[in-house]
Amino acid sequence: MTRPRLGIDTATPLLALALWWPADARTVRVSERVGRDLGARLVPAVAAFLEAHGVAVEDLAGIGVGVGPGSYTGARVGVAFALGVARARTLRVVGGDSAAARAAAAVPDGGAGWVAMETRRATALVSRWSRTGDLVVRLEELGARPFAELPPDAMTSLDVAPDAARHARAVDEHGAQAPRVRYG
Secondary structure (H helix, E strand, C coil): CCCCEEEEECCCCEEEEEEEECCCCEEEEEEEECHHHHHHHHHHHHHHHHHHCCCCHHHCCEEEEECCCCCHHHHHHHHHHHHHHHHHHCCEEEEECHHHHHHHHHCCCCEEEEEEEECCCCEEEEEEEEEECCEEEEEEEEEEEEHHHCCHHHHHHCCCCCCHHHHHHHHHHHCCCCCCCCCC
16 A cells, blocks of 8 residues: 555644545545644644554655645644654655645635635635636635625635645645745
């Protein structure tokens, strides 16, 4: 069996994790609301997730991690974790777009919709996306808006965890890249 790839996204208040096995295209996902407790909950959450699926860190072939936009501190925590584990185990690590990962989870297949990425002080970066299967395309960027001014489907997207499986699949698609956190 091929070695799984781990996907992590910490750029939103929802910690999103995924494992992807390319040989049989099997994917497992989990997400949980962590808010400001990310630093204390990330390591135990990843350990429990890997254990629940019979995967040891040594079994991983690479890590894909969301780099934002979104919470700058959250994205930095996720990237630092991914880089630390990857360097300790000589794994490939790749950074991915957290807004595209949220669009992949929030926008219906064959449709389009607004997606919001929380920033700070009840504001979000808002963009419109289309999705066909795994392909998500940014159609329009509104920029930062207060929550009170978000389109209804963008407000709904705030409760949707980014699809961390996109980051796990990117390990094979993009080769090794040093992730750079981006905010705003």
